[in-house]
Amino acid sequence: MSDWSEEHLHQDYRQSLRVDRLIYDSETDHQRLRVFENARFGRVLTLDGVVQTTEGDEFIYHEMLTHVPILAHGSARRVLIIGGGDGGMAREVLRHPDVAHVTMVEIDAGVVEFSRRYLPSLSAGAFDDPRLELVIDDGAAFMRGEGPLFDVIIVDSTDPVGPGEVLFTDTFYGHARARLAKGGILVTQNGVPFMQGGELTNTMRAFRALFSDWGCYLASIPTYAGGPMAFGWGTDGTARQTDVAELSRRMAAAALSPRYYTPEVHKAAFALPGYVARLMPTG
Ligand code: SAM
Numbered sequence: 001m002s003d004w005s006e007e008h009l010h011q012d013y014r015q016s017l018r019v020d021r022l023i024y025d026s027e028t029d030h031q032r033l034r035v036f037e038n039a040r041f042g043r044v045l046t047l048d049g050v051v052q053t054t055e056g057d058e059f060i061y062h063e064m065l066t067h068v069p070i071l072a073h074g075s076a077r078r079v080l081i082i083g084g085g086d087g088g089m090a091r092e093v094l095r096h097p098d099v100a101h102v103t104m105v106e107i108d109a110g111v112v113e114f115s116r117r118y119l120p121s122l123s124a125g126a127f128d129d130p131r132l133e134l135v136i137d138d139g140a141a142f143m144r145g146e147g148p149l150f151d152v153i154i155v156d157s158t159d160p161v162g163p164g165e166v167l168f169t170d171t172f173y174g175h176a177r178a179r180l181a182k183g184g185i186l187v188t189q190n191g192v193p194f195m196q197g198g199e200l201t202n203t204m205r206a207f208r209a210l211f212s213d214w215g216c217y218l219a220s221i222p223t224y225a226g227g228p229m230a231f232g233w234g235t236d237g238t239a240r241q242t243d244v245a246e247l248s249r250r251m252a253a254a255a256l257s258p259r260y261y262t263p264e265v266h267k268a269a270f271a272l273p274g275y276v277a278r279l280m281p282t283g
Pocket of ligand 1: 047051052053061082083084085086105106107108111137138139140156157158159162163164165166167189
């Protein structure tokens with residue numbers, strides 16, 4: 001009889017992945033970490049029972065939260081990642097040779113330590129890159145502080161429950177905006193609108209008050225169940241206007257060969273279906 005990992009993120013909907021081999025299961029000071037193998041998705045990381053990332057589909061999520069803002073920006077040198085303990089986001093950011101410095105603020109050292117050991121394909125050496133500065137701290141506390149400005153800020157957090165909750169507040173977004181350099185871009189993991197539409201509306205309401213260019217873009221990641229996931233987008237710059245030809249030029253200059261991202265997909269990702277567009281704040 002197989003064991004199953006059942007995700008209870010939503011009160012009225014559950015998804016289960018078969019546990020073909022349990023690799024790690026432990027509590028840290030912040031959350032319960034599990035890694036198990038599944039025939040279809042490879043190694044799967046869950047935190048408090050919620051799928052965080054899988055070897056099988058993580059490339060979609062990590063490519064879209066990094067290459068979209070960085071290629072749109074065009075001259076990002078300093079990038080900040082909030083969360084991202086598995087190292088996949090850092091891996092993709094560090095593929096950009098012009099990025100000189102990546103600060104990663106992760107609340108749970110246990111996620112980093114065990115991801116390095118049990119999910120090495122995700123970080124793929126990112127933690128040993130001299131450009132990466134790993135800070136173990138609450139991202140909200142870090143953002144409140146004084147410090148350098150960033151060209152791109154990526155919030156790669158858990159969902160707004162537990163330690164991730166503070167990263168979905170107006171206060172946090174306001175502090176993030178204050179840490180953006182001129183033309184800087186803030187992007188956020190903002191859940192699956194079909195299942196978590198209220199979270200997206202709340203974030204967009206905050207972004208509307210903070211940024212001249214605000215909105216979201218979409219990509220479907222199979223293990224984030226319920227349809228496409230939304231990524232919040234906020235900037236006072238003109239990066240959204242970067243066209244396919246220029247994105248293609250920048251992608252070639254960076255010698256990127258993504259498995260999901262293309263310049264055409266980048267532009268199309270901002271085209272919202274009606275049910276998502278209707279979640280945007282009005283009035
Ligand atoms: N891709 C996943 C998703 O979309 O839900 C996120 C993956 S990543 C593992 C999420 C990380 O956010 C975890 O390592 C978790 O420890 C971290 N995290 C949660 N709350 C945080 C906070 N307040 N400050 C910094 N990191 C936080």
